[in-house]
Amino acid sequence: MTSIVSATHIANEAASIASRYIAAWDEPDAARRRALIAAAFTPEATYVDPMMSNAGHDGLDAMIGAVRQKFAGLRFKLHGKQDGHNDVVRFSWALAADGAEPVAIGTDIVVVAADGRISSVTGFLDAMNLPV
Amino acid sequence: MTSIVSATHIANEAASIASRYIAAWDEPDAARRRALIAAAFTPEATYVDPMMSNAGHDGLDAMIGAVRQKFAGLRFKLHGKQDGHNDVVRFSWALAADGAEPVAIGTDIVVVAADGRISSVTGFLDAMNLPV
Numbered sequence: 001m002t003s004i005v006s007a008t009h010i011a012n013e014a015a016s017i018a019s020r021y022i023a024a025w026d027e028p029d030a031a032r033r034r035a036l037i038a039a040a041f042t043p044e045a046t047y048v049d050p051m052m053s054n055a056g057h058d059g060l061d062a063m064i065g066a067v068r069q070k071f072a073g074l075r076f077k078l079h080g081k082q083d084g085h086n087d088v089v090r091f092s093w094a095l096a097a098d099g100a101e102p103v104a105i106g107t108d109i110v111v112v113a114a115d116g117r118i119s120s121v122t123g124f125l126d127a128m129n130l131p132v
Numbered sequence: 133m134t135s136i137v138s139a140t141h142i143a144n145e146a147a148s149i150a151s152r153y154i155a156a157w158d159e160p161d162a163a164r165r166r167a168l169i170a171a172a173f174t175p176e177a178t179y180v181d182p183m184m185s186n187a188g189h190d191g192l193d194a195m196i197g198a199v200r201q202k203f204a205g206l207r208f209k210l211h212g213k214q215d216g217h218n219d220v221v222r223f224s225w226a227l228a229a230d231g232a233e234p235v236a237i238g239t240d241i242v243v244v245a246a247d248g249r250i251s252s253v254t255g256f257l258d259a260m261n262l263p264v
Contacts, residue, residue, distance in 0.1 A: 050143075088180075
């Protein structure tokens with residue numbers, strides 16, 4: 001995660017940037033998750049979606065931990081293709097139990113800093129079919 | 133376009149913000165297009181997509197004019213649904229001749245300023261099937 005991401009090859013880096021992001025969301029172990037968050041996000045990184053917002057490694061860690069607790073047993077995974085240009089990457093994700101249909105699908109637009117880490121996330125929901 | 137867009141009702145404003153944006157792209161008359169650009173974008177607004185970038189009313193006007201010239205005879209229209217939250221709106225567009233299948237479809241993520249005008253555009257291409 002320390003590679004320099006230039007505007008010209010971010011399209012090629014889109015998949016790995018998205019994978020690092022999803023790995024942090026999908027990590028059940030708290031200490032490992034904290035390390036993945038530090039690897040995926042800049043220290044001042046911001047996050048906003050229709051339901052929540054937060055910033056910084058501590059804030060993102062608390063937010064992701066709370067979401068994981070709420071959806072215990074479900075996994076986050078990449079969904080569809082990733083693309084990118086200049087300093088932005090777009091990818092979609094799905095939240096699902098292993099082997100089951102997703103209960104939510106969303107698309108995130110992230111800005112990538114010079115060190116290859118994400119400096120901001122703007123998230124959108126594409127589909128939501130949560131069990132009551 | 134002078135209404136104040138708050139975080140709480142931007143979801144309801146998403147369609148009209150997207151419509152003003154598309155109206156500027158789709159206006160064939162240069163003087164009217166310039167006025168629509170001033171109505172849709174803040175004076176310092178930035179634009180970036182995989183193929184081009186520009187900023188400010190003059191820069192956006194020149195860019196949109198050049199794109200229109202390149203794709204003369206085609207129309208820009210909204211495609212699918214629009215959504216938004218906080219100060220961001222997401223919408224898709226299609227470029228097509230009247231009554232024909234689109235030659236390009238894209239998705240734009242825009243940040244909306246307090247005056248309801250767009251302050252930045254980050255564009256992505258979803259499909260491209262341009263005639264040679």
